Amino acid sequence: MTDRAAISNPKTHYGNGKAATRTFIWQRMTGALNIAFALFFIWFVVRLAGADRASMVGTVHNPFIAVILCLLIINVCIHMRIGMHEVIEDYLDEGPLNDLANRANTAFSILVAVVTILAVAKIVFWG
Secondary structure (H helix, E strand, O other), rough: OOOOOHHOOOOOHHHHHHHHHHHHHHHHHHHOOOOHHHHHHHHHHHOOOOOOHHHHHHHHHHHHHHHHHHHHHHHHHEEEHHHHHHHHHHHHOOOOHHHHHHHHHHHHHHHHHHHHHHHHHHHHOOO
């Protein structure tokens, strides 16, 4: 159990401070970018609402739109991985289960990013 004396002792170590700061900054940056990407995504969904497949392929075939979609996917996956990492740290004790959960979280985030970027690439290059 952590008490006031342990927290106030400067020799007590609660993890890597640099990594925690880096994670905090990345989480805030990706969150801010998600707000900007939300505007694009709203436009994208409204633009394709009720459209047929040919119109959708034509819209995604535009290189500018495809690049923004890929950046959005990467940003969301990074933000998702950081958020789930924080949840895992909060609810699982240190140990092999925590490590396994964090590795599964990273693998899932990478898998989601790769599969969705490949789907966008397929639409862009092969229609």
